[in-house]
Amino acid sequence: MKVYNCPNEAEIKEIVKRPAFDISELNAKVSVILNDVKLNADDALRRYGREFDKCDLVDLSVSQDEFDTADASVSSELKDAISLAVSTIEKFHDSQREKERVIETASGVFCWRRSVPIERIGIYVPAGTAPLFSTVLMLAIPARIAGCREVVLCSPPDKNGKIGDAILYAARVCGVTNVFKVGGAQAIAAMAFGTESLPKVFKIFGPGNQYVTSAKQLVAQTGTAIDLPAGPSEVAILADETCVPAFVAADLLSQAEHGVDSQCLLVATDTSIADEVFAAIERQLAVLARKDIAQAALENSSVVIEPDLSKAIALINQYAPEHLIIAVREADAVANHISNAGSVFLGNYSTESAGDYASGTNHTLPTNGYARNYSGVSLDSFVKKITFQKLTDQGLRTLGPAIEIMAAAEGLDAHKNAVSIRLEALT
Amino acid sequence: MKVYNCPNEAEIKEIVKRPAFDISELNAKVSVILNDVKLNADDALRRYGREFDKCDLVDLSVSQDEFDTADASVSSELKDAISLAVSTIEKFHDSQREKERVIETASGVFCWRRSVPIERIGIYVPAGTAPLFSTVLMLAIPARIAGCREVVLCSPPDKNGKIGDAILYAARVCGVTNVFKVGGAQAIAAMAFGTESLPKVFKIFGPGNQYVTSAKQLVAQTGTAIDLPAGPSEVAILADETCVPAFVAADLLSQAEHGVDSQCLLVATDTSIADEVFAAIERQLAVLARKDIAQAALENSSVVIEPDLSKAIALINQYAPEHLIIAVREADAVANHISNAGSVFLGNYSTESAGDYASGTNHTLPTNGYARNYSGVSLDSFVKKITFQKLTDQGLRTLGPAIEIMAAAEGLDAHKNAVSIRLEALT
Numbered sequence: 088m089k090v091y092n093c094p095n096e097a098e099i100k101e102i103v104k105r106p107a108f109d110i111s112e113l114n115a116k117v118s119v120i121l122n123d124v125k126l127n128a129d130d131a132l133r134r135y136g137r138e139f140d141k142c143d144l145v146d147l148s149v150s151q152d153e154f155d156t157a158d159a160s161v162s163s164e165l166k167d168a169i170s171l172a173v174s175t176i177e178k179f180h181d182s183q184r185e186k187e188r189v190i191e192t193a194s195g196v197f198c199w200r201r202s203v204p205i206e207r208i209g210i211y212v213p214a215g216t217a218p219l220f221s222t223v224l225m226l227a228i229p230a231r232i233a234g235c236r237e238v239v240l241c242s243p244p245d246k247n248g249k250i251g252d253a254i255l256y257a258a259r260v261c262g263v264t265n266v267f268k269v270g271g272a273q274a275i276a277a278m279a280f281g282t283e284s285l286p287k288v289f290k291i292f293g294p295g296n297q298y299v300t301s302a303k304q305l306v307a308q309t310g311t312a313i314d315l316p317a318g319p320s321e322v323a324i325l326a327d328e329t330c331v332p333a334f335v336a337a338d339l340l341s342q343a344e345h346g347v348d349s350q351c352l353l354v355a356t357d358t359s360i361a362d363e364v365f366a367a368i369e370r371q372l373a374v375l376a377r378k379d380i381a382q383a384a385l386e387n388s389s390v391v392i393e394p395d396l397s398k399a400i401a402l403i404n405q406y407a408p409e410h411l412i413i414a415v416r417e418a419d420a421v422a423n424h425i426s427n428a429g430s431v432f433l434g435n436y437s438t439e440s441a442g443d444y445a446s447g448t449n450h451t452l453p454t455n456g457y458a459r460n461y462s463g464v465s466l467d468s469f470v471k472k473i474t475f476q477k478l479t480d481q482g483l484r485t486l487g488p489a490i491e492i493m494a495a496a497e498g499l500d501a502h503k504n505a506v507s508i509r510l511e512a513l514t
Numbered sequence: 515m516k517v518y519n520c521p522n523e524a525e526i527k528e529i530v531k532r533p534a535f536d537i538s539e540l541n542a543k544v545s546v547i548l549n550d551v552k553l554n555a556d557d558a559l560r561r562y563g564r565e566f567d568k569c570d571l572v573d574l575s576v577s578q579d580e581f582d583t584a585d586a587s588v589s590s591e592l593k594d595a596i597s598l599a600v601s602t603i604e605k606f607h608d609s610q611r612e613k614e615r616v617i618e619t620a621s622g623v624f625c626w627r628r629s630v631p632i633e634r635i636g637i638y639v640p641a642g643t644a645p646l647f648s649t650v651l652m653l654a655i656p657a658r659i660a661g662c663r664e665v666v667l668c669s670p671p672d673k674n675g676k677i678g679d680a681i682l683y684a685a686r687v688c689g690v691t692n693v694f695k696v697g698g699a700q701a702i703a704a705m706a707f708g709t710e711s712l713p714k715v716f717k718i719f720g721p722g723n724q725y726v727t728s729a730k731q732l733v734a735q736t737g738t739a740i741d742l743p744a745g746p747s748e749v750a751i752l753a754d755e756t757c758v759p760a761f762v763a764a765d766l767l768s769q770a771e772h773g774v775d776s777q778c779l780l781v782a783t784d785t786s787i788a789d790e791v792f793a794a795i796e797r798q799l800a801v802l803a804r805k806d807i808a809q810a811a812l813e814n815s816s817v818v819i820e821p822d823l824s825k826a827i828a829l830i831n832q833y834a835p836e837h838l839i840i841a842v843r844e845a846d847a848v849a850n851h852i853s854n855a856g857s858v859f860l861g862n863y864s865t866e867s868a869g870d871y872a873s874g875t876n877h878t879l880p881t882n883g884y885a886r887n888y889s890g891v892s893l894d895s896f897v898k899k900i901t902f903q904k905l906t907d908q909g910l911r912t913l914g915p916a917i918e919i920m921a922a923a924e925g926l927d928a929h930k931n932a933v934s935i936r937l938e939a940l941t
Contacts, residue, residue, distance in 0.1 A: 473852065
């Protein structure tokens with residue numbers, strides 16, 4: 088890890104900078120896949136399945152039998168753990184429902200807004216080394232609470248044409264039964280355009296590799312909404328002498344094991360804290376299954392020593408981390424000064440792992456500095472908020488003359504006339 | 515207007531279809547402008563000012579003197595009208611503030627979310643035939659309520675290097691004093707990248723021509739958030755025998771006068787209603803200043819006769835209009851079945867003009883069918899909702915074992931260890 092001691096402005100710029108990639112070549116490759124799926128639909132999906140997933144599928148959808156088999160295969164202890172996570176995620180996202188309130192903005196003028204579910208949404212769940220069933224929970228639970236009428240889930244099958252048991256179990260628990268064995272950019276295309284097997288959806292959620300990310304960004308330009316622009320996962324940890332260095336080390340490592348491009352930033356108020364964290368990392372790293380990945384990620388990461396807490400906070404806000412762990416004495420007071428972050432963890436017991444799985448907050452969060460201008464996924468992500476207004480005759484009398492004046496000032500005659508003709512009818 | 519009588523499925527597809535444009539050529543042109551501004555900053559802005567706005571500016575920003583002059587030039591009746599609009603828009607957007615609520619999702623696990631303003635935002639206000647000061651109100655008022663620290667406004671100057679008085683007056687009323695005489699794609703670039711004069715912002719709002727729209731979509735791919743993907747403005751009107759045909763005609767015309775690409779859709783429950791509306795359009799059109807534009811827009815528009823109200827509602831939801839006027843007997847009951855629309859106007863006195871200027875709802879709305887998956891601009895658009903969580907030692911005991919099991923099942927060792935090491939410390 089690169090250490091900065093009381094970094095100056097130029098160094099801070101370097102610290103907060105994210106790696107930039109030229110994606111034009113990737114986009115060109117992915118565009119070919121998108122067009123192929125648009126044109127050839129299921130045929131293209133089956134062909135890509137043979138090519139990339141090494142399996143030859145007749146039926147792209149997961150059968151009732153496969154769900155049953157998955158159910159029987161998942162251990163009861165994992166089922167109980169998932170059940171606990173479902174309950175916390177439900178509680179927190181359910182609390183995000185917005186009550187409809189009618190506001191009388193002027194005499195006789197009533198305005199309100201209503202959260203209406205996006206009718207059809209798609210969820211992408213990557214496979215790879217492990218089944219990321221937590222993604223299913225984080226996306227399918229709020230979709231259910233929002234009331235989305237149709238939820239489609241795509242995930243790449245293994246070479247036997249199967250999707251991981253835990254993913255299928257989690258999907259069924261969350262009420263998602265429309266699951267397809269399709270992965271990669273072709274899955275995003277299928278959900279965006281629809282095929283014989285897959286219904287077209289209006290918004291696509293979920294993480295994925297660079298092909299999936301590129302496909303999401305490309306379909307977003309042609310009418311399909313997406314959850315968030317995606318980048319490598321990140322954590323920033325702010326630690327003072329009240330932190331437990333072994334905990335800080337464990338949290339840095341848990342971020343680092345995601346991938347070699349993971350970003351970790353430790354901001355410590357004293358060199359001795361950083362030294363203790365380094366020592367703890369050494370000890371913990373040795374026994375990790377994914378230690379090579381974690382080590383590589385840490386090599387690209389930064390440590391800042393900044394005794395001035397307000398400067399440390401300013402640096403973190405400038406960095407705008409996806410995850411922020413505040414392991415300092417006055418964690419709550421510091422939290423009040425955080426203006427850019429995806430999700431924040433307060434105190435020594437609030438490990439990022441809690442938010443990744445079970446505290447109830449969503450783990451789909453803005454990376455790559457997007458915490459400056461984007462929120463993480465929440466119930467809001469699954470609804471549109473439609474505004475309504477109703478003017479009584481009194482309401483039109485209240486606003487009408489002002490609207491006529493403003494429309495005329497903007498040179499919009501017919502806008503004015505739509506009011507005048509009504510006011511005349513009232514006299 | 516093209517009339518459809520009880521349209522079948524194929525016809526409905528045609529009715530709800532929006533015109534599609536190939537924007538690749540446009541994007542290529544606009545990319546050149548974006549790169550130019552990125553590289554040459556203020557110099558490029560001045561050069562484009564000479565080229566497109568026909569004025570040679572030294573200072574790109576609006577001076578205090580210019581604000582004062584604008585203030586003195588705006589009539590007191592327009593000031594009063596703006597003042598009324600400010601108060602309704604403030605009331606409605608202020609009601610959208612979200613209270614922070616701490617939810618105990620499991621014993622000892624506390625989660626909440628906080629709305630935090632996006633620090634720096636940009637507003638684009640097009641010029642052209644008339645000064646669209648209402649855009650200033652609709653964007654600057656919620657920005658102020660949200661608490662955005664820096665609000666930048668760009669608008670193209672006239673050939674004398676001036677921005678319209680009403681725009682400057684509205685800007686000052688809303689607390690925006692950072693106003694720049696820059697228009698077009700170059701304004702979007704300046705706000706996205708920053709120049710010597712213009713601060714870089716994190717999110718850009720506002721309407722514009724196809725160059726502005728393209729520029730917004732391009733900068734959105736490189737980290738700057740934007741309000742909404744934009745398309746031509748639209749209205750759908752649902753009318754039964756209780757409607758006032760002259761009002762319906764006036765509302766169709768007020769949409770049609772926006773531009774020749776404006777989209778109007780009238781869904782009437784009976785042919786006689788449509789006929790009366792047509793007659794009223796003839797009468798009203800003759801005296802409109804922008805009658806040529808309105809007439810051209812209407813020629814591209816559709817009228818559907820559908821006596822079955824539930825089918826009529828289904829059609830409207832499939833169309834997903836930006837604006838929807840419900841001029842039927844049971845307007846409230848029908849409104850409860852609207853699932854895709856930007857803003858909805860109930861009853862004969864709720865003209866779209868009211869929402870465009872003064873009812874209090876926002877007029878920045880999803881067009882082009884995006885009402886299926888996007889909300890209009892609201893207070894939400896100016897904040898990020900950051901999630902927070904705090905686990906006590908009890909909280910960690912409650913969730914810890916479940917997190918360990920789930921992390922292990924996802925093959926994420928270090929995620930598990932971040933919990934285990936804390937649980938061990940607690941024993």
